[in-house]
Amino acid sequence: MAELTNMARGSRNIAISSTSESRNLAFAIYREAEQSPVMQGIDPQAERRRAILRKVIAEQGDNLTAWSRDAGVNESTVRSFLEGRSNSMTAKTYEKLARARPGLTVAYLIGEEHTKRTVAVAGYVGAGDRVFTFDGDTMDGALEEIDIDIDPGEPVEAVIVRGNSQYPSLFDRDIIVYRRDPVPPDTLIGKQCVVRLADGRTLVKTIRRGSAPGFWNLESFNAPPEEDVVIERAVPVRIIVRG
Structure with missing residues (x-):
């Protein structure tokens, strides 16, 4: 009888140990998941706006205290946002911050401002998706230029679609803007490129x-x-501006 009792106790201890291990594993998984952006409630838009605010402060040699004071906003409101304790600020706060520093706009601070820049047109796209480039005097003597909304620091060129042979993916007068610097083809699988x-x-x-490396x-x-x-x-297509 004592033997049976000891066996029962042993089984119970194994069950408890197994349950405890399962709980510990579940807790560890939960703690790991808790650190993920989704569980932490990280907002990509808020992170982008925080980065812009930090960039403005760094570029202008500014500090948050002076900027907040000049804008007439509560420094703790902005600091709480920058440190991730809140995920938003009111439109009025952005307006005041923009007015307090020359050259700033609300659109820029919230990451929605587009910058016009002049981009060289290197040629045109004809039948069969073939690109014909301007070369010296062969295409009426000079490169065209276009103004588009794109990051001013990005090295890009463009080609213009002629005709509708690529319909419905490309249309006559569409502008294909692509990065100027070449990229290894194996990093561009599945992407539209020049x-x-x-x-x-x-x-x-x-x-x-292809069927073998290098093809x-x-x-x-x-x-x-x-x-x-x-x-x-190979260079990746950056944007297509509809003509």
């Missing part, structure tokens, strides 16, 4: 992996895929 091939052609295509398949809407081509240069 690519220059070993055979001399420049195309607007989506890059896919690539190219896709577009109205043309059959090109398989196992060699890419000399």
Whole structure:
């Protein structure tokens, strides 16, 4: 009888230990999840606005106390937002902060201001998604330029679509803006790019992996895929401005 009692106690201890371990594991998983942005309630828009405020303070050699005082806002309100204790500030607070420093706008402070800049047009896109570049005097002598809304620090060029051979993905007079600096093709899988091939052609295509390393398949809407081509240069399309 004593033996049975001891066995029962042992089983109970194992069960308790197992339950305890399960609870500890569940608690550890919860604590780990608790640190994630979703569980912490991190708002990407708020984080972007905090970064802008910090940038303004750094660029103007300012400090929060002086800025808040000049704006006539409560410093603790702005500090609470910057330190993540709150996720928003009122429109009135942004208005006062913008007025207190020259050159600032509310749109800039909340991350919604677009900056016009002049971008060189390097050529045009014709049939088969082929890019024809301006070269010296071959295209009436000079490069075109366009004004678009884009980050002023981003190195970009553009090509203009001629005709509707790429309909419905591209239309006549659409402007394709792309980064000027080349990027390794294996980082651009599934992305629309301007690519220059070993055979001399420049195309607007989506890059896919080929049958072997160093070879690539190219896709577009109205043309059959090109398989196992060699890419000399690839740059990602940044934006398409509808004509």
